[in-house]
Amino acid sequence: MDSNRKLSDAAGPDLSVRIGRLKLKNPVMTASGTFGYGEEYAPFVDLNRLGAVIVKGLSLEPRPGNPPPRIMETPAGMLNAVGLQNIGVRAFIAEKLPFLRQYDTAVVANIFGETLEEYRRLAGILNDTEGVSAVEVNISCPNVKKGGIAFGARPELAAEVTRAVRGETALPVIVKLTPNVTDITEIALAVEEAGADALSLINTMTGMSVDIEKRRPRLANITGGLSGPAIRPIALRMVWQAVRAVKIPVIGIGGIATASDALEFLIAGATAIQVGTANFVSPSCTMEILEGIGRYLDRHGISGIAELIGSLDTSPEGKGEGDGDV
C-alpha cells in the first residue's frame, strides 16, 4: 500500500492503523464493559501497549444497573444483563479519566442514552474533554428495556442517533452495531451515510438461560447479551458483510481471544479489533494477541498490517498458503 514504507528489522512490523482521524499504534482495543476504566487491569496489562481502551458505557447521569443475578456462563460464552451500570459522564471525567491519561493509549468514550437529546449532550460534553480520543456510540445494548434496543435495530433510528452525535462533536465517531437485526448491512449503510467515521461490530446477541431446579430464569432481567467464543463466527460473518457494504473502517468485536482470532477479523477486512470477554478468561490476553499478530506478520514477511487488512481471498481457485498457525 505504501511504497515509501521501509522494512525496518529493528522496529518490527508496522501495526499502526487509522480509524478516521484517529491513529492507533496497533489494532488491539479493549471492548466497553469488559475492562472497567482500565485501572482494574493494571496489574496484568501494560496499558501503554494497547492500541486503545474503550471505557465502560457512559450515560449523562449515573445508572445503578440491574438487580442480580446479572451473569451466567454458557458453553464457550456467557450471558450478561449488567444493565449499563455506570458512574455517569461527569464522574468519569473527574475521577477515572485522569488515571487513563497517564498512559500512551487512546481513550475512547463509549456513550449511550435513552433519547436523542441525551446522546447530543454526551457528545457535546466529551467533545470539550481533553484526553478523549474518540466517541463510540452504543446504539445496541440489548439489556435496557428502552433506548438501546430500539435505536440499533432500525436503519432510520440508527442514522438519527449518528447524526445527533455527529452534530455535536468533531471527535472521531464510531458507531457500535447490534447483531440482533435481520440485515446488518442496512444499518451499516445508514450509519455511514449519517456521518459516522467508523463502525464497530458486533455487540452481544440476546440470549437466555433457565435454572431447571428452581424453574426460574438464571438472569434477573430474564434475557441478556451473549458474548465470548460462541459468537465469534457470527461476528466474523457480520464484519465481513459490513466491510463489503461500507467504505469507512470497520472494527471487529466478538469472541476474539487469541491472535489467530484477531487475524481472522483483520483478514476479513476489520481495521482494528476489540477484545472483550477474553479479558475475564485471561487478563493479559490483549498482550498475547498483540505479540501474536506481530509474530504472524514477521513469519509472513509482511512489513505493515495494512497489507493484511481485507486480504481475504474468496476466489474459487484460492491461492492461499500456510496453515495460519501463530
Added chain:
Amino acid sequence: MMGKETSLMTGTIIENRLAAPDHFLVSVRLPEAFPAPLPGQFVMVREAGRTAPLLARPLSVLGFTQNPGHGVLELLYRVVGEGTSLLSRLKPGDGISVMGPLGRGFAPPEGVEQVLFVAGGVGVAPLAYLLHGGLMTSETGRNLRKAFYLGARSAELLTCLDKLRDSCELGICTDDGSRGYCGSVTDLLARDIGGYEPKKTLIYACGPTPMIRSLKALLKGRPIPCQVSLEERMACGLGACLGCAVAIRRRGSGQGIEYKRVCKDGPVFDLEEVIP
C-alpha cells in the same frame, strides 16, 4: 482490609481430597512471590491451560502458609456445577491457575472483648482462616474470647472441625440433629445471644443466603456489629465487569440501594448494609 497487589500464577496440586460428601479440600503449591491473602479474601481458580468452562471459579481462602521458596494455599469447595466438578478431578501434580488475592477481607476486631464466628456449610472456610490469621493471633487477638458457631445440614457435612477445636469455644449444630444442637446455626446463636454485650461483641459470618437472612432478623434490635462475607457468580473477579454486584443499602440520608461488587467492594460487607 486490602492486601498486596493481585497476581495470576500457576500452581501445582499437592492434595485434592474429599472432605465431606461433595466437598473437597485442595492444597496448592504456589511460587514464593504469590502474595499472602488476608482472611476474607478469595482467589479465582481454574485448571491450568483450559479455557472450558470459560470462567475461573471464585473460592474463599481457607489457609495460606509461606514457606521458604513457595507458598501453600488451601481451599475448601463444594461441587455445584461444571467448574467445581472439573476441579474435583484434579490430581496431585496437576497445574492449577490461581488469580489473587482478591477482594476486601475482614476488618480487625477493635474495641471488643468477644468475637463470634457464624458459619454455615462451606462458609466455614474464610472464618477458619480468620480464626488462625493475624487478627486473632496478635497480642490483642489472643486476649479476645472467641466462640465459633458452625452449622451444616447433617453431621457428615461438617468440615474443618480439626482447625477449630483448640482455638475457640465451638458450638456445632445440624439441621437434622445428627450431631450437636438440632436446628440452624442462627437458632443456636439465638439461644446465647442475650449473654453477649452488644458494645463489646463483634460477629463475623459466612454462609448461605437463608442463614444471612436469619442472622439479620436475629440481630434486629441488637446493635452487635457484624461483618458478613457474600458470594455471587463472577466473571472477571477484578471489579471491571460488574457481573457480581449485589444490592447494598445506600449510606446516609434517605433510603435507596446501590449495587456493589462482591469481588472488589466485598466480599466482606457490614451486615447492616446487606439486603439478602
